[in-house]
Amino acid sequence: DTGVSQNPRHKITKRGQNVTFRCDPISEHNRLYWYRQTLGQGPEFLTYFQNEAQLEKSRLLSDRFSAERPKGSFSTLEIQRTEQGDSAMYLCASSLAKLLSYNEQFFGPGTRLTVL
Amino acid sequence: AQSVAQPEDQVNVAEGNPLTVKCTYSVSGNPYLFWYVQYPNRGLQFLLKYITGDNLVKGSYGFEAEFNKSQTSFHLKKPSALVSDSALYFCAVRDSLTGGGNKLTFGTGTQLKVEL
Numbered sequence: 001d002t003g004v005s006q007n008p009r010h011k012i013t014k015r016g017q018n019v020t021f022r023c024d025p026i027s028e029h030n031r032l033y034w035y036r037q038t039l040g041q042g043p044e045f046l047t048y049f050q051n052e053a054q055l056e057k058s059r060l061l062s063d064r065f066s067a068e069r070p071k072g073s074f075s076t077l078e079i080q081r082t083e084q085g086d087s088a089m090y091l092c093a094s095s096l097a098k099l100l101s102y103n104e105q106f107f108g109p110g111t112r113l114t115v116l
Numbered sequence: 117a118q119s120v121a122q123p124e125d126q127v128n129v130a131e132g133n134p135l136t137v138k139c140t141y142s143v144s145g146n147p148y149l150f151w152y153v154q155y156p157n158r159g160l161q162f163l164l165k166y167i168t169g170d171n172l173v174k175g176s177y178g179f180e181a182e183f184n185k186s187q188t189s190f191h192l193k194k195p196s197a198l199v200s201d202s203a204l205y206f207c208a209v210r211d212s213l214t215g216g217g218n219k220l221t222f223g224t225g226t227q228l229k230v231e232l
Contacts (some may be wrong), residue, residue, distance in 0.1 A: 107152070
């Protein structure tokens with residue numbers, strides 16, 4: 001399968017613990033995005049990378065959240081000191097950026113986080 | 117700021133009948149518009165996009181959408197619905213102006229139910 005992959009698919013943790021999610025984009029895609037989706041809502045943008053550079057962060061991304069994309073390939077999203085309000089589906093997407101065009105984003109299956 | 121509205125939480129249609137899922141948007145510049153579909157416990161799948169050009173855009177699985185600039189709408193349509201089309205549909209927009217960044221802003225989704 002050459003699509004976007006995310007691991008783990010499900011994560012259950014206790015409040016206050018740290019969690020880390022991984023996203024592997026489509027191999028030739030240079031842009032990578034993280035979104036959060038809660039029940040009954042559409043995905044909300046968190047952050048995006050162009051290659052290894054993190055170019056934009058949403059105000060939703062508090063200091064407890066950090067994302068990295070070393071070497072411009074896979075990305076990790078870490079949440080420190082998790083809170084119950086962090087329970088959501090975390091979606092990763094990738095796209096190929098070209099000059100003077102805008103290509104669609106391809107989404108992974110998501111990581112569902114439950115904070116107890 | 118960019119925003120999307122999907123005024124219907126749910127749309128019910130009989131198999132074989134035409135379907136329409138509504139979407140309106142608000143941007144400062146020109147819109148880049150997208151439709152995605154989400155099946156249970158799965159990520160979002162790209163259906164179609166409007167960047168520029170013809171107002172009628174054709175996409176995957178027989179879906180099409182009509183861009184209407186004066187009404188700021190981008191309604192999703194299909195001439196003949198299938199039971200397998202039952203899913204959650206999201207409209208998304210990105211503002212063409214640099215200030216809009218590269219993030220997509222999604223609507224809250226419309227649940228499509230196609231019945232025999």
